[in-house]
Amino acid sequence: MAAAGVRALGAKGPGWLRRGPWAPLAAGFCSRGPAEAERPEPGPRPTSARQRDGIRSIVLSNPKKRNALSLAMLKSLQKDILHEAESQDLKVIVISAEGPVFSSGHDLKELTDEQGPDYHAEVFRTCSEVMMMIQNHPVPVIAMVNGLATAAGCQLVASCDIAVASDKSSFATPGVNIGLFCSTPGVALGRAVPRKVALEMLFTGEAMSAQEALLHGLLSRVVPEERLEEETMRIARKVASLSRPVVSLGKAAFYRQLAQDLRTAYHLASQTMVDNLGLPDGQEGIKAFLQKRKPVWSH
Amino acid sequence: MAAAGVRALGAKGPGWLRRGPWAPLAAGFCSRGPAEAERPEPGPRPTSARQRDGIRSIVLSNPKKRNALSLAMLKSLQKDILHEAESQDLKVIVISAEGPVFSSGHDLKELTDEQGPDYHAEVFRTCSEVMMMIQNHPVPVIAMVNGLATAAGCQLVASCDIAVASDKSSFATPGVNIGLFCSTPGVALGRAVPRKVALEMLFTGEAMSAQEALLHGLLSRVVPEERLEEETMRIARKVASLSRPVVSLGKAAFYRQLAQDLRTAYHLASQTMVDNLGLPDGQEGIKAFLQKRKPVWSH
Amino acid sequence: MAAAGVRALGAKGPGWLRRGPWAPLAAGFCSRGPAEAERPEPGPRPTSARQRDGIRSIVLSNPKKRNALSLAMLKSLQKDILHEAESQDLKVIVISAEGPVFSSGHDLKELTDEQGPDYHAEVFRTCSEVMMMIQNHPVPVIAMVNGLATAAGCQLVASCDIAVASDKSSFATPGVNIGLFCSTPGVALGRAVPRKVALEMLFTGEAMSAQEALLHGLLSRVVPEERLEEETMRIARKVASLSRPVVSLGKAAFYRQLAQDLRTAYHLASQTMVDNLGLPDGQEGIKAFLQKRKPVWSH
Structure with missing residues (x-):
């Protein structure tokens, strides 16, 4: 599974992850725990994670499915965030994504009638836990966004402590278009931007540019795409140098x-x-x- | 009364209200209810309302009095907002105004010693009810502002779910100038913009431009005057197309x-x-x- | 002590304080109260205060120590803020500083092991009291910033009702760099700017420009340095003209x-x-x- 992570990153992951050596990952990291052992996941894990010099990079690695926050993706993300959270070697977490879409939000196939309300409730409970875990985590969590973040993907950005984006990124909560109001994304969004801005996004589903997101507080920093990794890593290294x-x-x-x-x-x-x-x-x-x-x- | 509404709008109302046919209004809408029957209002109603394709347009229609939020204006607005609120035909409400002043706030003639504290209390209670009713209303309420909005007029803008304004609009809470601090407008303003911005407005009474209002979160969108109706209607039609x-x-x-x-x-x-x-x-x-x-x- | 205040201001204080006559200060103002009589302060008071036409100007006057908010500075500031707070002659307070640093925050020499936790607790309690006193004060308090405001100095700016700054000013909460997270400054900062902006400042210690501070709500107004006094005094005079x-x-x-x-x-x-x-x-x-x-x- 660690191999899968390397493969995914090697091919399309952020450039700074490919440069130079990385500290060996702890056994089981990026892979299986007791739960997974009982119910093995089909196919490669939807996130990959690496750690070096105190900086853990978690990458949403399912670009073919627009990095949808399926239950499997959420649990994989949760595991990568929680992995040895108390270790003194971990200083900061950076969450990024492969491909042009940071994350498109929930996997709609998991939200049909066939799945039923109990399954729906599990999806939203898990998602809320991941979002709250970011705030409750002992180290800062930075979102590094290069592309479109919608619905729960936008929520994930809004839930991180710091959010840096390339100027080509955009943000939307388009659930109303498909009859599913972005109520849980609204929890994080409504705490990040003025309420009129949040409500226009929620009621119209229209996208907001990175510059608007900076203006309104969803992001703390916007940079040209070619400087995104450099700038995010600069912040991450700064945090990693602290006590x-x-x-x-x-x-x-x-x-x-x-x-x-x-x-x-x-x-x-x-x-x-x-x-x-x-x-x-x-x-x-x-x-x-x-x-x-x-x-x-x-x- | 519906005729009065048509007259007012036909003469000076927003252009998009004049174009094409409108669905017939329900009997009693824009006119009398039991309360009015007992205490008939002198002169034409201070608001007018039309509804078409799920979009209800309510227009403050007393430009000679700078659309002051007199008790009669507030009750008329309240009635137009609450009218068949549960009807599935209503999808979104747009509040706009005739003339160069969106609204100048309370009618000061209603706040003199002669009227007495009980009357004053009724004015503020009714005003607060209208503002809270906007938030509690089942459909989104959009303010479309083209001009000056002061005191309770500014509060009305701040209380809507979405606020779109022309770039010539401005916003102020000038009550301190006449010895009446804008405390109730401060409730809505303090929840829409950063507190330092709100306090500078409240303590100095100085006006803020539309661009500043956008910067600070009082508005969600600013457009040139000639595009105000088009842009507001685009948003309203979008909301009206949803479930x-x-x-x-x-x-x-x-x-x-x-x-x-x-x-x-x-x-x-x-x-x-x-x-x-x-x-x-x-x-x-x-x-x-x-x-x-x-x-x-x-x- | 009043003389010390005059001297300090005469030499380097804001220009508008030097022009024209000032009303005589009440006895004991800018100088000793019962507490000071018992425990006399060594050297000149670290703040100076003057009052004219309803406007009290309090100046942080220890530029050699970058206007550090030592316990003595905090108590001096507290006394100047509270002095005859109920007097009808006082209409507004302006807090400014001598020298290129508005304030560098706590005096680190007071926070060493040698001083011990009880002394540390007194420092933070006093500081918090000063910040809350600004909000609880009967008249508006304006920060006039011309330079760097860091840590508790940034907190002081964030705690004022209105904050005007020159465009060369900057703001930071760099405590993490020295192993002391700016937790108390974060109370005021987190209520003034979006949380992602606050957290990036707190986690990285990096400075924010005056323009960014305006964008994010820490300031209500930014002007060129040569217009800082004029603009701040215009606001102060406006407030002083009110009831x-x-x-x-x-x-x-x-x-x-x-x-x-x-x-x-x-x-x-x-x-x-x-x-x-x-x-x-x-x-x-x-x-x-x-x-x-x-x-x-x-x-």
Whole structure:
């Protein structure tokens, strides 16, 4: 399965993944766990993952099906995100995709009457879990988008902590066109862009350009296609150079305080600052700064 | 009263309302209900409404008074919005205005000492009800703005689901200038734009251009004046072409989940997706897509 | 101490503070209160404050230390903000800074192991109190930024009601670089800009330009450096020309309703409108408008 990942990436994956050596992947990563052992997946895994220098790259690798977020794709993505999440070797995750479509959202064949409401519920529950897992993950998750992201694919971009896109990318929630309002994508979209912008997208299904997405907050950065990998990797390497426990503490605190009233938020965040100063890396960073030297993180 | 509506629109209403035939209006629409029968309004109704091909156009039609949101105007607007709201023939509402001022907000003559606090309270209660009714309405409500929208007029724009404006439009909350802080407009404005932008508008009363309003999220789209009707109608026709129960379900779910924490929001929205798939139009849309044909909505 | 303030401002403070006469400052303002009498501060106060025509200007006046928000600086700022806050002579506060750095955030020497967690907790508690006090203050507080604002300095900008900056200004939350995630700055930042923008700043520590800060809502206005004082003072004078009780009532209501669900928000804001109309200045403003004359506020 790791071989499948290499193959997929070797052929069409982002260029920076192809350059230079990668650290060997842990056994079972990118492949089977107990669940899969019982119910083996047909064909190659729909995602592939590699890790080097603290940066885990997860690639949606089913371009023939426009990287649809089928249940198999969602579970594969979930496994790649959760794999050794607590390892100190993991500093940041980058999610990208093969082919011209980042992701087209759910696989509609899984949402027909024949599958039934219980199966539908499993699809949406799994999808919501993946989206929330990104926020709850101890390291930052960056979306690197080069193409079209629609419906749950747009939701995936909106759910990442940081989103960088090429200027040819576009974003839409076109479910209304096929009678399935993008209600779950609306959860992430409505928290990323102004509500009038979200509602126009949801009610019309029309696509928004990368520049509009930047203007409205869905993206944090837009670059020309030829600079997408370079710019995304620059951010990823920057995050990977930082103290992991400090970043983890900060990420968790950010989302927790954001949902609170101002007084509670400051109470939580002030305690986080004190806790942060109690970490070895918190003191090392300040000492290094005052001594005008580079910090050496113990993580 | 329907005649008054036709007259007003024929003379100065948006051009697209004048073109071609309109479906006959239901009896009592644009005119009297039981309440009005008891307390007849002096003069013509301050709004007019027409409906065609699922699109209801409501026009603020008192340009001599800068379309002030007097109690009579608010009640007329309320009636036009609520009229047969559950009818399957209604798919989308467009609110526009006659004359160079979209709306100047409350009628200050209704807010003097002579009227007294009980009357004032009725004015603000009615206004708030109209604004909330827009969000709670089963179909999308689009503001089409061509000119100045101030105070409660700006609030009306901010309260619509989608807002399209001509590039000559502007927006302000100038109540502080006359000693009446725009606190109720601030409810809608503070939920549409960043708080610093809202506070600068509220504290200075200065106007914001259409481009700034787009930048900050008060509008979802800005176009040249000559394209305003065309562009707004394009969006309205798009919404009108969709399945009404799907759009209604999605609109209600969007606002409901937005007020919740992420986990609750996903729980609600996932259930909405399953419910949506249980609708006949949900299955018809997916089947049509997989069969590569146009869906036929049963609504 | 008032003399120290004059000296500091005379040398390097904003130009508009140097022009023309200033009303005499109340005794003890810019200087000592009971607390300071007991524990005298070494050296000149790190802030200076002047008041004229209803406008209080508070200047961070420790450019040699990049206007670090040391505990002494925070307490000095707190005192200047709270000084006679209820006085009808105070209409608006402008916070600016001497030198090329608006503020570099906390004084790292106060955050070392030697100081200990109790001292750290006092620093963050005081800082949070200052930030919340700005929102809870009866008059609008404007940040006038001309240079770099980082960490808690960026938080201070994000916490003001209105923020105007020169186009050479920039903003960053670089704590991660020294192992101290900007969790408390994230409270204010996360409420001012879209979360993806906030998280990219927090995770990378990279600076955002004034134009980007305007685009994303951290600032309400950006002007060329040579017009910064003129534009900020224009806004300040505008606010100072308004009725203080009306502005105070409106400011408090804005923040209160923003934290509520829509129905509660409208209930609160409608009551505020009725209360506002019950103020003498509420009725004076409306009468003056209807009589086409300038209002005369009684405050």
